[in-house]
Amino acid sequence: MLRVEHVTRRFGGLVAVNDVSLTVAPGRITGLIGPNGAGKTTLFAVIAGFVAPSAGRVLLDDIDVTAEPPHRRAVRGIARTFQVVQPFAGLTVRENIAVGAHLRHRARAEALCRAEAIAAEVGLSAALDEPAAGLTVAGRKRLELARALATEPRLLLLDEVLAGLNPSEIRDMIPVVRGLRDRGITILMVEHVMQAVMALSEHIYVLAEGRLIAEGAPETVARDARVIEAYLGHGAAARLDRARAGHG
Amino acid sequence: MSRVAAYLPIAAVVALAAVVPLVVTSNTVINFLVFTLIVAVAAQGWNLLGGYGGQYSFGHAAFFGTGAYVTALLQTQAGWNPWATVLLGILAGAAVGAVIGFLSFRSGLRGSYFALITLAFAEVFRILANAAGITGGAAGVLIRLDVRPENFQFASRGTFFWVGLAVVAIGLVLTRAIERSRFGAHLVAVRENEDAARALGVDPLRVKLLAITLSAGLTAASGGLYAQYFLFLDAGIAYGAWISVEALVAPIIGGIGTVFGPLVGAVVLQGLGHLTGHLAGEIPGISLVVFGALLILAVAFAPDGATGMAGRLWRRWRRPATPTTTPTATGGERC
Ligand SMILES: Nc1ncnc2c1ncn2[C@@H]1O[C@H](COP(=O)(O)OP(=O)(O)OP(=O)(O)O)[C@@H](O)[C@H]1O
Ligand SMILES: [Mg+2]
Numbered sequence: 001m002l003r004v005e006h007v008t009r010r011f012g013g014l015v016a017v018n019d020v021s022l023t024v025a026p027g028r029i030t031g032l033i034g035p036n037g038a039g040k041t042t043l044f045a046v047i048a049g050f051v052a053p054s055a056g057r058v059l060l061d062d063i064d065v066t067a068e069p070p071h072r073r074a075v076r077g078i079a080r081t082f083q084v085v086q087p088f089a090g091l092t093v094r095e096n097i098a099v100g101a102h103l104r105h106r107a108r109a110e111a112l113c114r115a116e117a118i119a120a121e122v123g124l125s126a127a128l129d130e131p132a133a134g135l136t137v138a139g140r141k142r143l144e145l146a147r148a149l150a151t152e153p154r155l156l157l158l159d160e161v162l163a164g165l166n167p168s169e170i171r172d173m174i175p176v177v178r179g180l181r182d183r184g185i186t187i188l189m190v191e192h193v194m195q196a197v198m199a200l201s202e203h204i205y206v207l208a209e210g211r212l213i214a215e216g217a218p219e220t221v222a223r224d225a226r227v228i229e230a231y232l233g234h235g236a237a238a239r240l241d242r243a244r245a246g247h248g
Numbered sequence: 249m250s251r252v253a254a255y256l257p258i259a260a261v262v263a264l265a266a267v268v269p270l271v272v273t274s275n276t277v278i279n280f281l282v283f284t285l286i287v288a289v290a291a292q293g294w295n296l297l298g299g300y301g302g303q304y305s306f307g308h309a310a311f312f313g314t315g316a317y318v319t320a321l322l323q324t325q326a327g328w329n330p331w332a333t334v335l336l337g338i339l340a341g342a343a344v345g346a347v348i349g350f351l352s353f354r355s356g357l358r359g360s361y362f363a364l365i366t367l368a369f370a371e372v373f374r375i376l377a378n379a380a381g382i383t384g385g386a387a388g389v390l391i392r393l394d395v396r397p398e399n400f401q402f403a404s405r406g407t408f409f410w411v412g413l414a415v416v417a418i419g420l421v422l423t424r425a426i427e428r429s430r431f432g433a434h435l436v437a438v439r440e441n442e443d444a445a446r447a448l449g450v451d452p453l454r455v456k457l458l459a460i461t462l463s464a465g466l467t468a469a470s471g472g473l474y475a476q477y478f479l480f481l482d483a484g485i486a487y488g489a490w491i492s493v494e495a496l497v498a499p500i501i502g503g504i505g506t507v508f509g510p511l512v513g514a515v516v517l518q519g520l521g522h523l524t525g526h527l528a529g530e531i532p533g534i535s536l537v538v539f540g541a542l543l544i545l546a547v548a549f550a551p552d553g554a555t556g557m558a559g560r561l562w563r564r565w566r567r568p569a570t571p572t573t574t575p576t577a578t579g580g581e582r583c
Contacts, residue, residue: 074449
């Protein structure tokens with residue numbers, strides 16, 4: 001469904017994303033993990049059209065969308081959430097979600113109705129008429145998800161929707177995300193909460209310092225020496241092996 | 249909110265106001281009210297772009313003046329019927345809005361940069377109008393007195409009041425219709441957070457261009473009314489900062505981004521300006537002092553303006569009597 005081909009993005013001298021190629025298969029949850037500053041959010045911004053790549057292409061269903069602005073890509077069915085939440089602070093939760101619903105529904109009344117249904121789906125029903133500015137962190141994350149869902153996307157890019165949530169809130173969110181996949185929405189998710197991303201993803205890409213260093217099924221990736229090193233520092237994999245050998 | 253509930257308050261306010269010329273006979277008062285309506289229309293125009301779209305213009309005189317000059321000059325120079333020239337003035341003002349919008353929004357100007365660029369445009373227009381031959385230069389344009397309704401001139405000032413009120417009513421209905429439309433939702437979304445709006449499929453440039461075009465057209469209508477009522481224009485009136493200030497301050501005082509804010513603000517501003525004029529005599533610039541003081545008070549104590557403050561007081565006063573009947577703004581819709 002989504003193909004990223006040799007995407008590079010430089011910020012001045014910094015190469016935030018370095019020659020990354022990946023594919024996201026339809027109807028699946030694909031994970032994108034990596035240490036802080038690896039370039040995950042930048043890659044999302046390139047996919048959604050917010051940041052132009054310095055090199056490379058983005059293809060949706062084999063159509064090159066690299067030159068298209070974000071709103072055009074939204075029409076094609078790409079929706080994203082923001083890691084740093086971006087609510088319409090002065091509007092109510094219902095009005096926030098309705099903006100997304102208007103992408104496929106012109107009539108105001110219909111968009112507001114859709115907003116209500118989606119709020120129920122992500123657990124925001126109680127807050128429908130509250131101003132978005134008054135939501136808790138968990139509420140704002142849910143609102144990000146709700147607005148993106150309201151555009152009725154085919155490909156959903158989730159940028160750390162679980163960050164900042166407590167364990168019980170995370171437990172509540174996991175079935176929500178899985179439910180979306182079951183409804184046929186393809187998901188690419190960036191997540192630091194490991195047990196969540198391992199539990200949800202069918203395929204994982206690992207990014208470190210802008211480069212793709214590993215990919216595969218969650219269990220494979222979790223055991224990959226390069227991945228362990230990227231997360232825990234140089235020599236970590238070897239130390240872990242030694243520790244395991246010592247215990248075994 | 250049902251359609252009836254959405255438009256009923258507008259109908260009620262317009263109907264009430266329409267009675268005024270039947271009751272009030274003083275020419276001074278009607279004069280004052282007509283001027284207030286003209287300012288209200290300019291403010292309604294500003295409110296569409298500034299209140300709903302969050303793009304604060306300091307130069308709505310550019311649209312007011314274009315509406316006024318096109319109306320007056322097509323009539324005096326080309327001899328066209330003023331009803332037609334007012335409409336052409338609106339179109340011309342809207343076109344100027346579209347061009348200024350295109351130039352500034354395309355290059356990504358926002359906030360104070362947008363405010364300054366609009367101010368600059370209005371000043372350039374003022375200087376050009378003052379120098380050009382066709383506008384009568386510094387001497388101004390005089391529309392010949394010829395009192396016939398088909399000539400947009402009426403024997404009674406009360407009739408002009410009704411014409412002005414009709415245009416205000418159009419502004420109220422247009423604003424409400426936008427509020428209840430997808431375009432309105434997009435406009436407010438762009439005001440609140442442009443990036444988030446883009447992610448949801450909103451094209452901010454398109455939305456802002458449509459907003460400034462409508463906004464400019466409405467403010468140009470105010471200019472056309474001004475020309476037909478006062479029958480005189482010069483560059484300082486048409487493109488002067490005074491109307492940019494009135495168009496901007498009235499919605500802020502009355503309630504920015506609300507349907508009735510501009511009208512309420514215009515009434516409050518003109519009323520207080522008049523009152524202080526009476527009390528303080530003709531001290532030059534006194535009305536600007538009043539505007540400034542009101543603006544500071546509004547920003548400090550009632551950021552949602554007079555209508556917002558009235559709403560809060562009303563709810564507080566009603567609460568003991570009817571505790572739980574405040575309906576939500578958009579709730580109660582059958583889904
Ligand atoms: N607009 C920008 N201008 C300059 N540098 C940027 C910009 N955006 C990101 N960067 C840099 O690019 C690198 C990658 O950042 P990015 O936000 O994509 O990482 P990330 O993997 O999402 O990290 P995190 O897990 O902390 O969210 C970082 O070094 C960051 O400072
Ligand atoms: Mg990030």
